[in-house]
Amino acid sequence: MSSTAKVFAIVCLVVATFGYSIYEKKKFERLDQEAAMNPILQQLPQIELTNLYTKEQIDNTSLFNGARGAMVHFWGTWCGPCEAELPEFLDLAKHLQDQGVNFLLLAVNDDELKIRKFLKRFGDLPSNVMIAHDKEGKYLPIFGTIKVPETYLFSKDGKNLNKFVGPQDWKLQAYQTRILNYLSKNSSEVKEIETH
Numbered sequence: 001m002s003s004t005a006k007v008f009a010i011v012c013l014v015v016a017t018f019g020y021s022i023y024e025k026k027k028f029e030r031l032d033q034e035a036a037m038n039p040i041l042q043q044l045p046q047i048e049l050t051n052l053y054t055k056e057q058i059d060n061t062s063l064f065n066g067a068r069g070a071m072v073h074f075w076g077t078w079c080g081p082c083e084a085e086l087p088e089f090l091d092l093a094k095h096l097q098d099q100g101v102n103f104l105l106l107a108v109n110d111d112e113l114k115i116r117k118f119l120k121r122f123g124d125l126p127s128n129v130m131i132a133h134d135k136e137g138k139y140l141p142i143f144g145t146i147k148v149p150e151t152y153l154f155s156k157d158g159k160n161l162n163k164f165v166g167p168q169d170w171k172l173q174a175y176q177t178r179i180l181n182y183l184s185k186n187s188s189e190v191k192e193i194e195t196h
Contacts, residue, residue, distance in 0.1 A: 041143055041152070041160050041163075042159070043158050043159060043160065044060060044072070044152075044154045044158035044159075044160065045139075045142045045143065047059055047060060047063065047139065049104075049106070049132035049133075049134070050133075051130050051131065051132060052112065052116070052131040053131060058104065058132055063102060063104055063130070067101060067102040067156065068100040068101070068183050069100065069102070069156060069161070069179070069182075070101065070103070070104060070153075070156075071093075071101065071102070071103050071104070071151055071152065071153050071154075071179070072104045072106060072152045073089060073103065073104065073149065073150075073151045073152075074108055074140065074143070074148045074149060074150045074151070075105060075107060075108070075149045076107055076108055076109060076110045076148055077107065077115055078109075078114075079148050079149065081149060081166070082149045082167070083118070084167060085167040085169075085170060086122075088168075088169070088170035088171045089151075089168075089170045090125065090129065091170065091171065093125075093126045093128055093129050095176055096128070096179065096180075097127065099183075100183075101179065101180075101183070102128045102130070103126075103130065104130045104132060105129060105131050105132070106133075106139060107134065108134045109134075109135070109137045110135070115131070115133060149166065149167055150164065151163070151164040151168070153179060153182060155182075155183060161182040161183070162178070162179075162182055
């Protein structure tokens with residue numbers, strides 16, 4: 001085989017590889033867009049939990065309790081990123097308390113004593129924050145969550161408005177603005193769910 005033929009074969013191989021990678025990338029981008037338009041979790045599933053502090057039952061009705069929206073936050077004391085972002089997340093809850101947003105912090109695969117000890121450092125939690133323990137991790141697959149932290153925003157009718165994947169920089173004003181913007185829109189309006 002001549003050197004010209006070798007170069008030609010290499011160039012053809014590179015072009016074919018590059019073309020195939022572009023094709024695959026576009027295919028995955030299309031699948032990702034379809035997934036965003038048709039998320040697995042469109043409505044808040046039925047929940048039946050116990051508030052770790054008050055021992056009151058938390059269900060879909062009590063989660064909202066007159067609020068115009070609720071955030072469900074999956075976390076664990078064993079999760080470093082969860083621990084790092086929790087102070088900012090609790091500050092966000094405090095800022096949105098008067099805006100009618102409730103927060104459910106759902107500790108998964110954890111130990112109740114560790115949860116209590118961990119949360120003790122924050123003192124009194126805002127009144128719009130509920131703490132529950134999902135010992136068996138039952139709600140992870142129901143919500144479609146595979147890792148923590150992960151947070152969902154629901155309208156008062158239970159519609160999934162947004163999903164925040166991984167740790168967030170909750171202290172940024174943009175989060176308050178985005179959450180309130182989603183909640184102020186007509187909940188019957190079809191929206192693309194963002195994942196972050």
